[in-house]
Amino acid sequence: MQKWVLLALLLVVSIGKAQALDVQPEVPDAKPEVLTDGNLSRVYGGWLFKGGFRDASFTGINPNYRISQGDTLLVQLWGGLDFQQQAVVDAQGNIFIPKVGPVRVLGVENRNLNAVVLKSVERVYKSNVEAYVTLASSQTVKVFLSGLVVKPGLYEGQSADSILRYIDQAGGIREDLGSYRYIEVKRHGETLYRVDLYAFIERGEMPDIQLQDGDVIFVDRKRGDVSVEGEVSFSGKYELKETNTPLKEILAAVVGGERATHVTLVEPNGTRVGARQYAVTEIDGVVVTPGTLIKVTSQLRADSISVEVTGEHESRTEIVLPWGATLKDLLDQVVFTELSDKKAVQLFRQAVAERQKEMLMSSLAALEQSVLTARSGTKDTAELRQVEADTVLRWIDRARQVQPRGQVLLSDGYDPATVVLKQGDKVVIPPKRNLVMIHGEVLFPTAITYTKGETIEGYVEQAGGTNADLEDMNTLVMKPNGMFRSANDKLDSKKMIGPGDEIFVLAKPDLKALQLTKDVSQVIYQIAVSAAVALAI
Structure with missing residues (x-):
C-alpha cells in the first residue's frame, strides 16, 4: 500500500513540474485586422441588408394603403349621432x-376612408x-421567407411593411446563390408581385405591396453574374x-471612374476565353x-x-513640368534665397x-504575434510577461497610427539629372539652420x-541627459537631407554633428524575452527612419 501511495505522489509532482514549464501569460485575444472595406459586400446590392430595415415598421398612415382585415380604425361621429371608439375590421x-x-x-x-364611412352613415342619418x-394601426401579419435567404422562416410585421424589412429580418439574401433581381410575393400559390431590387437601388423603384397572413416572399436563384474591376x-x-445585358447599363450602375477610358471584356466562349476592348465612348x-x-x-x-515645392525659396509652390522631367529640371526653375x-x-x-x-504594419503584426504566443517557464514569469504584454500591445496600437513620410533619400553626391519625378511628388527646400534638434529619451527634447x-554626449547633457546610460541607447543622427546615420560608436566624436542635424535617442526596452526586446528595438528604429518619430514604449 505504501508503495502505491509513493508512486502516486511522484506522479503528482512530475505532472506539476511538467505544467510549470508551459505557463503562458494571459494576454488579450488577438483581434483580426479590420479591412477598409470590411463592412462592404463584394456583391452589388449586398449592402442593403445590414440591419437598416428590420427595426423600422410602417404604421399604416400611407394614403395609398388599402384597409384589410384586422386593421384598427378610430371612428368619431358627432351631430345627430354621438359616437367615438376604435373598431377592428372583421373577417x-x-x-x-x-x-x-x-x-x-x-x-x-x-x-x-372618411368619405366611405360618412356615406354609409348618411344612409341612416340624412343630415346633421x-x-x-x-387608420389607427394596420394589422400584424406573419409572412414566410423562403428560397435563398440566410435564415428562412416565419416572420412577423405589419401588412404595410416593405419586403425589404422581412428579408432583412431573415438575414438578407445568400450572396453565393440568391438573386437580388428575381424575388416573388406569392399568395395561395399564385405570384402577385415580381420584384427587382436593382430597380430600387438604382432608381428608387419599389412596388406598393400589402401583405397578408401566410404570404410567401420567395428569393429565387440568380441566373448569372459578371465581375467588375478597375476604374x-x-x-x-x-x-x-x-x-x-447592355454593357452601358452595368457601367452606369457601378459608376465608372472619371478617368476611365477603355473597357476590356474577358468572356468565356465554349472551351475558350476571348477578350474584346472598347473605348468608353463606343459601348x-x-x-x-x-x-x-x-x-x-x-x-x-x-x-x-x-x-509641389515648399520650404525656403521664392519660386512658385506648384511647378508644372513635362512628362519624364527630372529633379534637375525642377531645380533649374527654383529661385533660391540666401537661406536656402x-x-x-x-x-x-x-x-x-x-x-x-x-512594411511597418507587417513588422507590427509579427511583433504582436510574438507577444501573444510567448511562453513562460514559471507562474511568476507568466505574471511578469502579462504586464509586459499589455504594455507592448498598447504601444503597438500607437505605432499603427504612425504615418511614414515617404522620403526618397538623395544621397551625398547624387546626380539630380538621374532622378525622374512623378505626378504628386513633393520637393522641400530646407532653410539653413544653425540649430541641432534632439528627440527621444532625453529629459528635455x-x-x-x-x-x-x-x-552628441554634449548635446544630450544640454538636453538634461537621459534616464539610462547613453551607451545603452540606440542613437541616430538625421542629416538636413533626411539621411540617417547610426552614432552608437561615435558619441564622443567632434565631427559627427553639423548645423541642422537632428539627434534621435531611442530606448532599448528591457523586456523579459530577449527576442521580444530585439523585435521591439527594430520597430522603434524603423519608425524613426521612416517617419522621423521617436516612439518610446
Whole structure:
C-alpha cells in the first residue's frame, strides 16, 4: 500500500513540474485586422441588408394603403349621432357602428376612408351628422421567407411593411446563390408581385405591396453574374437579369471612374476565353453574358506633371513640368534665397510612403504575434510577461497610427539629372539652420544652438541627459537631407554633428524575452527612419 501511495505522489509532482514549464501569460485575444472595406459586400446590392430595415415598421398612415382585415380604425361621429371608439375590421371586411350597422371598408384606400364611412352613415342619418375616420394601426401579419435567404422562416410585421424589412429580418439574401433581381410575393400559390431590387437601388423603384397572413416572399436563384474591376466605384459581382445585358447599363450602375477610358471584356466562349476592348465612348450596343470579367481601365497618357515645392525659396509652390522631367529640371526653375540649403533638398513620394506603411504594419503584426504566443517557464514569469504584454500591445496600437513620410533619400553626391519625378511628388527646400534638434529619451527634447566641435554626449547633457546610460541607447543622427546615420560608436566624436542635424535617442526596452526586446528595438528604429518619430514604449 505504501508503495502505491509513493508512486502516486511522484506522479503528482512530475505532472506539476511538467505544467510549470508551459505557463503562458494571459494576454488579450488577438483581434483580426479590420479591412477598409470590411463592412462592404463584394456583391452589388449586398449592402442593403445590414440591419437598416428590420427595426423600422410602417404604421399604416400611407394614403395609398388599402384597409384589410384586422386593421384598427378610430371612428368619431358627432351631430345627430354621438359616437367615438376604435373598431377592428372583421373577417368580412366590415366595421360595426351602433345604430348604423356594418360598414364595408375592405380594400378602401386610406385617403378615401372618411368619405366611405360618412356615406354609409348618411344612409341612416340624412343630415346633421359629421364623421372623422382614420387608420389607427394596420394589422400584424406573419409572412414566410423562403428560397435563398440566410435564415428562412416565419416572420412577423405589419401588412404595410416593405419586403425589404422581412428579408432583412431573415438575414438578407445568400450572396453565393440568391438573386437580388428575381424575388416573388406569392399568395395561395399564385405570384402577385415580381420584384427587382436593382430597380430600387438604382432608381428608387419599389412596388406598393400589402401583405397578408401566410404570404410567401420567395428569393429565387440568380441566373448569372459578371465581375467588375478597375476604374469603377464598385468592384465585385454584378448580377445579370438577362442573358445578354447592355454593357452601358452595368457601367452606369457601378459608376465608372472619371478617368476611365477603355473597357476590356474577358468572356468565356465554349472551351475558350476571348477578350474584346472598347473605348468608353463606343459601348453603345455592346452586350455581355454571364461569367464575363469587365475591366475598366484608364489609358490616359500624361503630357505633364505637377510637383509641389515648399520650404525656403521664392519660386512658385506648384511647378508644372513635362512628362519624364527630372529633379534637375525642377531645380533649374527654383529661385533660391540666401537661406536656402541647396545641399539638403528633400524629395517625398506617396508611393514610397505607402510601401513604408506596409512594411511597418507587417513588422507590427509579427511583433504582436510574438507577444501573444510567448511562453513562460514559471507562474511568476507568466505574471511578469502579462504586464509586459499589455504594455507592448498598447504601444503597438500607437505605432499603427504612425504615418511614414515617404522620403526618397538623395544621397551625398547624387546626380539630380538621374532622378525622374512623378505626378504628386513633393520637393522641400530646407532653410539653413544653425540649430541641432534632439528627440527621444532625453529629459528635455528641444532645439540647441549648434556649436562646432560639440559631441552628441554634449548635446544630450544640454538636453538634461537621459534616464539610462547613453551607451545603452540606440542613437541616430538625421542629416538636413533626411539621411540617417547610426552614432552608437561615435558619441564622443567632434565631427559627427553639423548645423541642422537632428539627434534621435531611442530606448532599448528591457523586456523579459530577449527576442521580444530585439523585435521591439527594430520597430522603434524603423519608425524613426521612416517617419522621423521617436516612439518610446
